Amino acid sequence: MPTIKDVAKLAGVSVATVSRVLNDSGYVNLETRQRVEQAISELNYRPNNVARSLFNGRSQMIALLVPDIMNPYFPELARAVEDFTKQNDYTFVLCNTDDDLEKEMHYIYALQQKSVDGIIIVSSKISEERLNEVSIPIVALDRIVSTKISSITVNNREGARQAVKYLKAKGCKRIAHICGPENVSNSKERLSGYMDEVKNEGWLLSSYVVSGDYQYETAMDATKRLLTNHPEIDGIFVANDLMGVAALKATQELGLIVPKDISIIGFDGISLGEQITPSITTMKQPIYEMGTRAAELLIQQINEKSISVQHEQFDVTLIERDSTKKKGGTSFE
Amino acid sequence: MPTIKDVAKLAGVSVATVSRVLNDSGYVNLETRQRVEQAISELNYRPNNVARSLFNGRSQMIALLVPDIMNPYFPELARAVEDFTKQNDYTFVLCNTDDDLEKEMHYIYALQQKSVDGIIIVSSKISEERLNEVSIPIVALDRIVSTKISSITVNNREGARQAVKYLKAKGCKRIAHICGPENVSNSKERLSGYMDEVKNEGWLLSSYVVSGDYQYETAMDATKRLLTNHPEIDGIFVANDLMGVAALKATQELGLIVPKDISIIGFDGISLGEQITPSITTMKQPIYEMGTRAAELLIQQINEKSISVQHEQFDVTLIERDSTKKKGGTSFE
DNA sequence: TTGATTTGTGTAACCCGTTACATATATAGT
DNA sequence: ACTATATATGTAACGGGTTACACAAATCAA
Structure with missing residues (x-):
C-alpha cells in the first residue's frame, strides 16, 4: 500500500x-x-487509519456490545445504531458478549486499545467499579449499568402494568408471568410491574412466576411446567417476545389453543412477533428510536466531552395482535 | 492512559x-x-494496540460482513465465526452491508485502513475487479464472490433437488418455488435444483416460480399472489427459512392449513424454523461448521500468506418437521 | 518604502509501541 | 587464560500519519 x-x-x-x-x-x-x-x-x-489513530487517539469507530445476538431484539437495535453512526461518519461494529462479564471486559479493553471512540453497551453484569477502569465514552442501552453512565431505557414497570391490565380487561382470571434473569434491571422492573397489578389478587400464587431467563429453550420448559402444574392459568405476561414465541410453542405442544384457552402478551415488539401465527400481542419498545438516541448521545459525549449524565426513558405501546384477541373479551380502548 | x-x-x-x-x-x-x-x-x-498495529501491520481483529443482520441465518453464522476467532485470540466484529456494494466497499476500506487482519464476507455484489483493490485476506461465506477468493458454501443445487423430491414423495402434485434474488449465486443454484426436478413435469407453469427476494415481506406477498392465482399448488419449496416463515404466514392468512392443504419446505435450518408452529421442514445447512471453517481458512491465510484458493462445499440435510408431515404421504427414508 | 499580514511550503518532533544493533557481563569450553 | 556463547539491558530507528514551528514569498496598509 x-x-x-x-x-x-x-x-x-x-x-x-x-x-x-x-x-x-x-x-x-x-x-x-x-x-x-x-x-x-x-x-x-x-x-492509514492506524497511523492517524495513533496520533490523535481517535479511530472514527463506534462499537455496540449486546448480550445475545441470536435474540432478534438486538439485531433490530443494532440496525438503528448502525444507521445513525454511519450518517455521522463512524464505522460501526457489533460485538456479542453472551452477557458474560469476562467477555464484556475483554471487548471493552480490546476496543479501547484500538482507540475506539465510544461504546454502547447492553449489559447487566458490568459494575460501576469495573467501568472506572475504562476511559472512553460509554452509553448504556436497554439496561442501566450505573448512575454515572448515560442510559436509554424504557418504562418497563409501567409497560408491564399495562400488559397485565390489558389481560385482565380481556377477561383473564389467572395471570402468570414468565420473567427474565433476576439480575437484569429491566427484567426486575417488568416483574415489579406484574406484581403491582396482581399482588392483591386472591388467586395469586408464588409459583405463577417462573423464570425463562430471556431464552427460548428455558422459557419453553418453564411454560410447560407452569401450565402443567396450573391448568387454571388463562393468561401469561411474558417478559420478552422471544420467550413469548417459546410460550406460544409450549401451549401448542400441550394442546392448548391461543387465544381461546389462554392469552399471551409479550414485551419488546420485535418483528418476529408479527411474523408468526398467531401473531403475539406485545408491549412495543420504540427500538429504532432508542438505538438512534443512544448513538446520538454517545457521539455528543465523544465530541463535547461534557460529562452531563442523562437517563432517558421511552414509553412502550400496546400492540394488540392475535395471541390475545378473544371474542368474549372487552376491548381495551 | x-x-x-x-x-x-x-x-x-x-x-x-x-x-x-x-x-x-x-x-x-x-x-x-x-x-x-x-x-x-x-x-x-x-x-496501546494502535501503536502495535502501526508497527507490525496487524490488529488481531477479524471482521464478518453480512448482507442482512435481521435474517437470523446471519447471527447464527456470526456466532460460529465469533467463537472460532475468539479461540484464536482475535477480536471479532460484525458489520451489516444491506447487500449494498457501496456499503461493502466502505466497510472493506475502513477495516483495511484499521489494519484488520482479515475479512469474511457474505456478498453477492462484489466483483473480482473491485476485490483487486483490496490487499487483505478475504474468505467468502455462503456465496461465491470470485474464483480467486476461497469460499465456504453448501451444495445448493443438490439440496434443492432433495427438497423437491421429498415433497413429491410426500404426495405433492403441484410444487411451486419461492426463489431468492436473481443475482445471488446460492439463490440461482437453488432455483436450478428445483428446475432439475420439475422441468419435465406436465403441470409446470413458469408462474410457479415467484421471487421473494430472501425477505419476509416480499415473500409473503409473493406467496399470497401465487396461491391466489394457483389454488392447485399443494407444495412449496421456499429458498430460505425466513421466507418459509413468510410463506407459512401467507397460507394461514389465506385460510389454508399447513400441512393438510399444502406442504412447505424451507432451506437453511435456522433455529427459528423449529421455534414456530407448525415447525418448518427444511434443508439444514451445517451453519456452525461453515462459520468455523471459514474462520479457520481465513486465519490460515493470514498466517501462511499462501495463496492457495480453496472452495469447500458442505452438504445440506433434510430435517423433517411439521410443515410437511402428511398422514397419507410415503415416508422418505 | 517599510513593517504587518496573509499565503504557501518544508523540517522535524510526536503519537506508542517493536526490534535491530550495540554493549557489557557472566558462564562455558578447551 | 582466552575465546565463544549465553544472558541482560539500553539506544535509536521505524511504522505512517499530524502539526507546531520556521521560513520565504506575496499581498496589504500606511
Whole structure:
C-alpha cells in the first residue's frame, strides 16, 4: 500500500502539504493541491487509519456490545445504531458478549486499545467499579449499568402494568408471568410491574412466576411446567417476545389453543412477533428510536466531552395482535 | 492512559525491556521481569494496540460482513465465526452491508485502513475487479464472490433437488418455488435444483416460480399472489427459512392449513424454523461448521500468506418437521 | 518604502509501541 | 587464560500519519 511519502514524492511536495490536502487544513496553493490530488488518485492512495489513530487517539469507530445476538431484539437495535453512526461518519461494529462479564471486559479493553471512540453497551453484569477502569465514552442501552453512565431505557414497570391490565380487561382470571434473569434491571422492573397489578389478587400464587431467563429453550420448559402444574392459568405476561414465541410453542405442544384457552402478551415488539401465527400481542419498545438516541448521545459525549449524565426513558405501546384477541373479551380502548 | 514509558520509568528500566516482558521475547532477568510486572499492575497499564498495529501491520481483529443482520441465518453464522476467532485470540466484529456494494466497499476500506487482519464476507455484489483493490485476506461465506477468493458454501443445487423430491414423495402434485434474488449465486443454484426436478413435469407453469427476494415481506406477498392465482399448488419449496416463515404466514392468512392443504419446505435450518408452529421442514445447512471453517481458512491465510484458493462445499440435510408431515404421504427414508 | 499580514511550503518532533544493533557481563569450553 | 556463547539491558530507528514551528514569498496598509 502506498504511503503519504509516496504521494509526496510523486507530487513533488513534502508530506506536510499532502496531509494538508487530505485534511483540508492550513494553506495550500490551488495548483499544488491539484498536483497532490492527481498523485493520490494515481496511486490509489488511502491514508492509514492506524497511523492517524495513533496520533490523535481517535479511530472514527463506534462499537455496540449486546448480550445475545441470536435474540432478534438486538439485531433490530443494532440496525438503528448502525444507521445513525454511519450518517455521522463512524464505522460501526457489533460485538456479542453472551452477557458474560469476562467477555464484556475483554471487548471493552480490546476496543479501547484500538482507540475506539465510544461504546454502547447492553449489559447487566458490568459494575460501576469495573467501568472506572475504562476511559472512553460509554452509553448504556436497554439496561442501566450505573448512575454515572448515560442510559436509554424504557418504562418497563409501567409497560408491564399495562400488559397485565390489558389481560385482565380481556377477561383473564389467572395471570402468570414468565420473567427474565433476576439480575437484569429491566427484567426486575417488568416483574415489579406484574406484581403491582396482581399482588392483591386472591388467586395469586408464588409459583405463577417462573423464570425463562430471556431464552427460548428455558422459557419453553418453564411454560410447560407452569401450565402443567396450573391448568387454571388463562393468561401469561411474558417478559420478552422471544420467550413469548417459546410460550406460544409450549401451549401448542400441550394442546392448548391461543387465544381461546389462554392469552399471551409479550414485551419488546420485535418483528418476529408479527411474523408468526398467531401473531403475539406485545408491549412495543420504540427500538429504532432508542438505538438512534443512544448513538446520538454517545457521539455528543465523544465530541463535547461534557460529562452531563442523562437517563432517558421511552414509553412502550400496546400492540394488540392475535395471541390475545378473544371474542368474549372487552376491548381495551 | 499510562504508556510504556511510564512503566519503564517506574520500574527503572528501558522501554525495550518492558516490551520484552510484554512479549515474552529476548532475555530478561527474573528480578527485572518481576519489577516490570509490578509496575505494570501498579499502573494498570495496557499496551496501546494502535501503536502495535502501526508497527507490525496487524490488529488481531477479524471482521464478518453480512448482507442482512435481521435474517437470523446471519447471527447464527456470526456466532460460529465469533467463537472460532475468539479461540484464536482475535477480536471479532460484525458489520451489516444491506447487500449494498457501496456499503461493502466502505466497510472493506475502513477495516483495511484499521489494519484488520482479515475479512469474511457474505456478498453477492462484489466483483473480482473491485476485490483487486483490496490487499487483505478475504474468505467468502455462503456465496461465491470470485474464483480467486476461497469460499465456504453448501451444495445448493443438490439440496434443492432433495427438497423437491421429498415433497413429491410426500404426495405433492403441484410444487411451486419461492426463489431468492436473481443475482445471488446460492439463490440461482437453488432455483436450478428445483428446475432439475420439475422441468419435465406436465403441470409446470413458469408462474410457479415467484421471487421473494430472501425477505419476509416480499415473500409473503409473493406467496399470497401465487396461491391466489394457483389454488392447485399443494407444495412449496421456499429458498430460505425466513421466507418459509413468510410463506407459512401467507397460507394461514389465506385460510389454508399447513400441512393438510399444502406442504412447505424451507432451506437453511435456522433455529427459528423449529421455534414456530407448525415447525418448518427444511434443508439444514451445517451453519456452525461453515462459520468455523471459514474462520479457520481465513486465519490460515493470514498466517501462511499462501495463496492457495480453496472452495469447500458442505452438504445440506433434510430435517423433517411439521410443515410437511402428511398422514397419507410415503415416508422418505 | 517599510513593517504587518496573509499565503504557501518544508523540517522535524510526536503519537506508542517493536526490534535491530550495540554493549557489557557472566558462564562455558578447551 | 582466552575465546565463544549465553544472558541482560539500553539506544535509536521505524511504522505512517499530524502539526507546531520556521521560513520565504506575496499581498496589504500606511
